[in-house]
Amino acid sequence: MTNLPKKHLFDIPEGMIYLDGNSLGPLPKGAAERAVKTLTQEWGTQLIKAWNTADWMALPQKVGDRIAGFIGAAPGSVATGDTLSIKVYQALAAALKMRPERPVILSDTGNFPTDLYMAQGLISTIGKDYELRTVAPEEVADAITDDVAVVMLTEVDYRSGRRHDMVDITARAHQNGAVMIWDLAHSAGALPVDLTACNAEFAVGCTYKYFNGGPGAPAFIYARPDIVLEVEPALSGWLGHDAPFAMEPDYRPAMTTERLRVGTPPIVQLSILDTALDVWEGVSMEEIRGASVALCETFISEVEARCPDLTLASPRDADVRGSQVSFAFADGYAVVQALIDRGVIGDFRAPNIMRFGFTPLYLDQADVVRAAEILEDVMKSESWKDPKYQVRSRVT
Amino acid sequence: MTNLPKKHLFDIPEGMIYLDGNSLGPLPKGAAERAVKTLTQEWGTQLIKAWNTADWMALPQKVGDRIAGFIGAAPGSVATGDTLSIKVYQALAAALKMRPERPVILSDTGNFPTDLYMAQGLISTIGKDYELRTVAPEEVADAITDDVAVVMLTEVDYRSGRRHDMVDITARAHQNGAVMIWDLAHSAGALPVDLTACNAEFAVGCTYKYFNGGPGAPAFIYARPDIVLEVEPALSGWLGHDAPFAMEPDYRPAMTTERLRVGTPPIVQLSILDTALDVWEGVSMEEIRGASVALCETFISEVEARCPDLTLASPRDADVRGSQVSFAFADGYAVVQALIDRGVIGDFRAPNIMRFGFTPLYLDQADVVRAAEILEDVMKSESWKDPKYQVRSRVT
Structure with a gap:
């Protein structure tokens, strides 16, 4: 049944x-009711105190843990906030740092343009001779040569719906010494995803598609738990700091995936998303x-x-x-x-x-x-x- | 009266x-009512069509133009979205590109930590010998030496409330060949700001403080109109592309300040902010x-x-x-x-x-x-x- x-x-x-x-x-x-509650009963009534009393501080992690459950990720391994483009940049920048001697970002020609654009912007920012190399989707596996630092793919092609084999390509990437980033924009909430089994280092995704989080709902990023402490955040914002409210002069990343948070979280949109995820009960x-x-x-x-x-x-x-x-x-x-x-x-x-x-x-x-x-x-x-x-x- | x-x-x-x-x-x-309207009458009723029919596509620019009016900026010169930390990164990365031969980011020890953290993350990402140099607030003007690429300051110190002279320091920065970035977190909606008169290249700010946009309300970034075409976006997301829906393989920045947009805009939080700004009518x-x-x-x-x-x-x-x-x-x-x-x-x-x-x-x-x-x-x-x-x- x-x-x-x-x-x-x-x-x-x-x-x-x-x-x-x-x-x-x-x-x-229930989404509109939740928004009204966040605005009137939390913001309106508790004002700044709501960060504690309505537990806004914990909301990004709470929602991240709920998303983790859909993508085969361990609790605590998914950080939420920002947009998918930003999360792509974070994953890519961290991945390149992990393979400093390799100059190539490999993707496919069917990837969603913003993923490619963010790679181009990162390369331009670094200013070194990195190359964004795109090949046809069916040629990716064989294109993972030993100059490839990172393979960045969207599992499901936004136009054709063509689906990559995450387990196989990740294994090929690892055999050839590359870091793997999966964009789950068209996967999370649409297909079974098992990040733990696939063993990719990073995954990113959005929540306004199959998670029904609403227009501009926050994005998410996953980092494999065993590599979190190797992840150097390029976007080293205060909410990724190990002690955001100590107001230390130097950045010191959180010891968890929270280091991939950046700025003040979008509480209203996060709370709508939190309610949107209730729909999945029992499915x-x-x-x-x-x-x-x-x-x-x-x-x-x-x-x-x-x-x-x-x-x-x-x-x-x-x-x-x-x-x-x-x-x-x-x-x-x-x-x-x-x-x-x-x-x-x-x-x-x-x-x-x-x-x-x-x-x-x-x-x-x-x-x-x-x-x-x-x-x-x-x-x-x-x-x-x-x-x-x-x-x-x-x-x- | x-x-x-x-x-x-x-x-x-x-x-x-x-x-x-x-x-x-x-x-x-009115903010809660606006959120409900956005959720039920726009998202709920018009769904994907609302990007056009409810003019969500224009909302980031509409709100940016309203903010521009508070900070002495021309219409079209302010882009909204993301968080203040992200906007700091964008301004800094673009400023460094404009002074490639200069290795120093100058700030003050009273700056809000995330501004300094984002600079540290950017420097680490670029991987070159950039230096984040911080001096006491009162020493900034004299510390703008000819190795300084960019001066990045928050006008009003978040702890002490001490206020920099934007016009004077900007002039000093320009005399010494540096690019000027002002963080208006504690200025926008609090003090008269005249970016046009001050002539700074960039300004950034948030909207959940004096603009009452709510928890996690989007940030903004200003680029001086005459330099927009020189601004190389580090965070080159699809909504900063000149033709986002052409789905071109290569990033091609918008010919306006819109190039400093990144990903899908947070429509719910933007609409709340839009209503919050109505309070200022006649003031x-x-x-x-x-x-x-x-x-x-x-x-x-x-x-x-x-x-x-x-x-x-x-x-x-x-x-x-x-x-x-x-x-x-x-x-x-x-x-x-x-x-x-x-x-x-x-x-x-x-x-x-x-x-x-x-x-x-x-x-x-x-x-x-x-x-x-x-x-x-x-x-x-x-x-x-x-x-x-x-x-x-x-x-x-």
Whole structure:
């Protein structure tokens, strides 16, 4: 017997089929109430004292421990705060310090741009002859040569949904002396992840996608417990200090993963995220994964049967696919807009990818079939050719 | 005629005299309602579409422009997001790039520790022979030698309230070829600041103190408009890219101050801050400053008359003092706890500083006299000697 879906725990507009939880999860019930409590009963009533009396000081670690439970990480090994871009920078900078004689950061061409951008900025900041080397996703394992200091990959490709083998690539990285960083943006809350088994040194992720933490929810970073004391924080902020309130003149990192915290934590957004994680009560990642694969398989077969002009842009093999399905179509932008007008919310990624995320917490098979029916109608009626669907907005 | 104070625009518990707005401002009325609107009417109803339909994409810049108005900065010259520590790092990294031949970051020993820590982390990341040189606050101007790449100072000392002369020190820095960074943590919303007149290259600040943005409210960074295109972002995240949604493989900075944005903006906290700034309608910084000086003068004279055991640790001359007053006392920690128990909220900074912030938005002369009376009573009765006031909590 399954606990899924848990639609009743979310506030999703009537009639909307939301296939964009891989971009921004929907509003969990209780989140607004939690925000009001944080603002009125904690901030408003206790003011500065709330850092102690409402235990704001412990909230980043509490939420980190909850996230750890989803990604096979030990309690205390996940720090929260900032944005995913910042966490990528922290992991990369620390990893390069661990392999000072090696000049290459290896990634793949399908990685999310900000990960590559942050690497470029770090290299520019260091000012030495580091190289960001990107290869096709399927070539990564063989590209881990002995000049590679760090392999930085996103497990699930944000466009295609293609999934790397974390265990295999991490082993290959270690065999060749490289440090491994996994970006779990499209994994955490979507797939079973076992960081302990995979043995990677670092992982980073965000919480506004599959964890439904809301727009701008804080990011997280994992450091393998046995290497924490080797991690030199590049972003050595006071809340990563071993004694933040001693106000010492010199930075002295905390003896735990807390050294990867930086500044004052975003308490309001953290508290919303904390409540958003309550939705997962009684659900295992294995159960989520099983349901996600079934939803994706249904969508692929329904769309392929109904929409011959669309080309599957995700792997057909569920084992190497994340929790999303993408189809390529030259006018994909307009099709996505037409779908949105019909209540089916997917998104578009340049140049021609229509993305659909499948989140068993609030989607069932009937939703998926209905989405495919509407997509068929949009394609057959050519309603996407309406000029109003051609105008590009800033975010799709 | 004055518009001050505006106590009715804040939710402050009955009987509390809040002298800690220099650490965390109180809850403005309307903030909780705004959070609920952002969560339920925007996130909950519009989901991913809200980036466009609720104009979340524009919110960081909208709030930045509002902050710009308080600090004498041109519209478009202030970017918001992240934490103050991150913004310090961005400014410092960019400043060092602008003076590649100079090895010294100059600051003062009174600077807030995280500013110094971030400089240490940056130096360690770059791995070259940079030096963080700190001198006593009064020695800074004469210490700007020709090996100084960047002068990084906080205008108002977080412990003593001592205030630097921004115009004078900036001019000295420029005469000696150094880049100037001002940390406005204790200035923005507290004192008139005129970045345009002062001509500093960079400024950074936080919004949870005098702007009352709430716990973990986002930070801001200013870059002088004429140098923006020279600023090389160390933290080159996708939202600082010239075309974030083009998903280009290479970082290409925005042609505006937006290049100092990094990752996905904290929309919930930004919207609360946006509402918090409404409180300032019809108030000028000059009016705030006049009232603040009057409140501080009253507090100093009342406390000195009533509490001979306390030593003023702030400048006596209002011209060189920010919007806070500090007194030194060996058992200051316990005294502050005893005051808090009596409804007078100040804070303590190691080793012996009792800090009291004066914020004319919600404090008047009667509050200040009453606070001094209660402090007198705590001192004369020695109620602070109660053992319960000796136990150190993590934040005071």
